[in-house]
Amino acid sequence: MxxxxxxxxxxxxxxxxxxxxxxxxxxxxxxxxxxxxxxxxxxxxxxxxxxxxxxxxxxxxxxxxxxxxxxxxxxxxxxxxxxxxxxxxxxxxxxxxxxxxxxxxxxxxxxxxxxxxxxxxxxxxxxxxxxxxxxxxxxxxxxxxxxxxxxxxxxxxxxxxxxxxxxxxxxxxxxxxxxxxxxxxxxxxxxxxxxxxxxxxxxxxxxxxxxxxxxxVRGRASTVVGDAAKVEAWVADREVIHRESLGRVASVTVLGHLTDGDRAAIAAADLDLAPVSLQQLIVRLTQNAARRDAAVTEGVL
The missing domain is CATH 3.40.50.300 (P-loop containing nucleotide triphosphate hydrolases)
Structure with missing residues (x-):
């Protein structure tokens, strides 16, 4: 255009x-x-x-x-x-x-x-x-x-x-x-x-x-919810932009479009997928950017 x-x-x-x-x-x-x-x-x-x-x-x-x-x-x-x-x-x-x-x-x-x-x-x-x-x-x-x-x-x-x-x-x-x-x-x-x-x-x-x-953008991020150990294992090699936990339950938002194989693996691990709204995605992206900036300033990255 x-x-x-x-x-x-x-x-x-x-x-x-x-x-x-x-x-x-x-x-x-x-x-x-x-x-x-x-x-x-x-x-x-x-x-x-x-x-x-x-x-x-x-x-x-x-x-x-x-x-x-x-x-x-x-x-x-x-x-x-x-x-x-x-x-x-x-x-x-x-x-x-x-x-x-x-x-x-x-x-x-x-x-x-x-x-x-x-x-x-x-x-x-x-x-x-x-x-x-x-x-x-x-x-x-x-x-x-x-x-x-x-x-x-x-x-x-x-x-x-x-x-x-x-x-x-x-x-x-x-x-x-x-x-x-x-x-x-x-x-x-x-x-x-x-x-x-x-x-x-x-x-x-x-x-x-x-x-x-x-x-x-709408499909650019997904939130995986369930047993904390299983969730962390699934997101191990992915870019995490937000993480929450309560007891043994974790909710982790990752960047990247999910394939059919990803969805099958999530279901097989008895985990749930939660939608990420445009507002949630933008909030998470800006929060993640702020954390990265802080890490750079502190010499961590």
Whole structure:
């Protein structure tokens, strides 16, 4: 597929903090991505650099084949919606949508009005007086109705309640089916967005841990549960990313796709297999990466 974003050896340093550590990745056209990771992992820094709202310390960034900085042609094709978006003190939602309509070349006013009704958003109230959920709705509506070729959502929907978030997910999928574009969702609600995303990028401590198709990721880890001795014998030559035990029972999560032979051996040993959700996998991967970093720092590895 065609790449709309290419990043090579991108590094960002804030004084003593390394926010991005020489990362490289491609983002494909007409795909929904999940950009996942803990607070401070580097997600917002990466999106800010891709949208020319921040500067890299080193490395190369190309969006639509060009550098995005001070590039009106590129930036007019991008929408970046973030939870901390600032507006003028006297601005209303109507003002925000009018400005968005002027900037985004594919803006759909009819779709925007439908979303305004869906989210029951007051249009004449000053944005600074809106509730957190209503403020989130302003960003969500701009992100969807802009129909930008690349849209970044940096968790602006966290202020929405569960019903409103589901409405956002439903409208996003409906409109994406009719108007494909590249969408990057940065979220902590991993299980909640897992059914939406086609590709997963996991970032931790400024490094890319995972960049794969979501379907491929789902079978990448398995948890084996049962008699501790039998479990440990089965996982002896495998990459363990998490281990728990209670008395004589152990639960161990390992990386790697299981073969039919693996499953037969597990059943023959009277062990059980437990599913690993996308959220569990990402949590375990980041925990394992943190342990490795600590071991390196301490000179163990």
């Amino acid at each position: 065609t790449s709309v974003v290419e990043v090579h050896n991108l590094t960002k340093r804030y004084k003593d903090k390394l926010a991005l550590d020489a990362i490289s990745l491609s983002i494909e056209k007409n795909t929904i991505y999940g950009l996942l990771g803990r607070n401070g992992a580097g997600k917002t820094t990466l999106m800010s650099i891709l949208t020319a709202q921040n500067f890299a310390t080193s490395g190369d960034v190309r969006v639509f084949g060009e550098r995005p900085y001070e590039n009106v042609d590129v930036l007019s094709r991008i929408c970046f919606v973030r939870e901390s978006q600032k507006y003028p003190d006297d601005a209303t939602a109507a003002h925000a949508f009018t400005a968005a309509r002027l900037f985004f070349r594919h803006w759909d006013q009819q779709f925007a009005e439908r979303l305004i009704a869906d989210f029951q958003l007051p249009m004449k109230t000053a944005i600074k007086k809106l509730s957190r959920g209503q403020l989130s709705a302003v960003g969500v509506i701009i992100g969807l109705a802009s129909r930008a070729e690349i849209t970044f959502f940096d968790e602006p929907y966290l202020g929405l309640d569960a019903v409103a978030r589901q409405l956002f997910y439903d409208r996003l999928l409906e409109d994406y089916a009719e108007h494909p574009r590249t969408i990057i969702l940065s979220s902590h609600l991993i299980d909640e967005v897992s059914s939406l995303i086609e590709k997963v990028i996991v970032i931790d401590a400024g490094r890319i841990l995972l960049n794969e198709d979501t379907d491929a």
